[in-house]
Amino acid sequence: MNEVKKIEEINEDISWRDITPGGVAPWAGGAETFTTGDWRTMRPVLIEDKCTGCLLCWPTCPDTSIIPTDDGKIKYDYDHCKGCGVCVEVCPFDAIDFVEDIS
Numbered sequence: 001m002n003e004v005k006k007i008e009e010i011n012e013d014i015s016w017r018d019i020t021p022g023g024v025a026p027w028a029g030g031a032e033t034f035t036t037g038d039w040r041t042m043r044p045v046l047i048e049d050k051c052t053g054c055l056l057c058w059p060t061c062p063d064t065s066i067i068p069t070d071d072g073k074i075k076y077d078y079d080h081c082k083g084c085g086v087c088v089e090v091c092p093f094d095a096i097d098f099v100e101d102i103s
């Protein structure tokens with residue numbers, strides 16, 4: 001198999017054999033290339049006053065969209081958050097609002 005091409009590398013000089021079915025990205029970190037959170041219908045919003053910085057939410061995000069911050073709390077990567085609500089459910093301090101996010 002030839003070297004697999006990324007979506008942005010598709011051009012008139014390559015063959016279909018150079019592309020994976022469905023555009024599947026077999027390399028690590030592929031999501032960095034795309035904004036995958038733009039079909040989200042709900043958005044988690046941190047309530048700063050309630051957040052203790054326990055980070056119990058951080059490992060539960062299936063999209064690695066919770067980022068620890070220097071002030072000991074978290075922020076969201078909204079480019080990749082899908083609005084699944086897992087972090088909202090697991091936070092034991094009710095420190096995350098879950099609001100409609102339809103644009």
Ligand code: SF4
Binds near residue numbers: 052057092
């Ligand atoms: S689980 Fe809740 S309190 Fe803990 S870091 Fe996450 S948002 Fe903050």
Ligand code: SF4
Binds near residue numbers: 063
């Ligand atoms: S709503 Fe889901 S995808 Fe978004 S930060 Fe929380 S756990 Fe991650």
